[in-house]
Amino acid sequence: MRTANTIAAELGVTFKPLACLRNTLRQIDDNFQGATKEELINKYEFVEKDFELPLRWWGDKREPLDEIINRLKIGLEPVLSNLPKDVDVLLVGHGLTSIACRHLFGVTKNELGLESVWLNVILIGIRKR
Secondary structure (H helix, E strand, O other): OHHHHHHHHHHOOOEOOOHHHOOOEOOOOOOOOOOOHHHHHHHOOOEOOOOOOOOOOOEOOOOOHHHHHHHHHHHHHHHHHOOOOOOEEEEEEEHHHHHHHHHHOOOOEOOOOOEOOOOOEEEEEEEOO
16 A cells, blocks of 8 residues: 555555455464555545445465466456546556466566566556557
8 A cells, every 4th residue: 555655646646445456464463453444544645535445355364376366357357347448557566466467467577588486566557448
């Protein structure tokens, strides 16, 4: 969320949290609650005010890459299919979500042509034509 907020601030736009882009796995702290919609609105200046986010938007288990790709495919479909023509969307993800985004959109090699292993963040721009 912090990365998306920083980018939105630079671009002068808002961002919409999507549960499918999560990279949160409750591992150590059994008291982890995650942020509510209201807490995100109060914490991040550039978050849209009109978004749906289930309270339990994080996972309790490690997901294999194919499950994350499927989660992204299902979660992004309504967003991307309803885009007006010539509208740009920037997806911001971290960790395995970033790798899954790359696979989902067919970008599995980096600019040097090497297989991508770990990146901390992925930024994918999409324009519907």
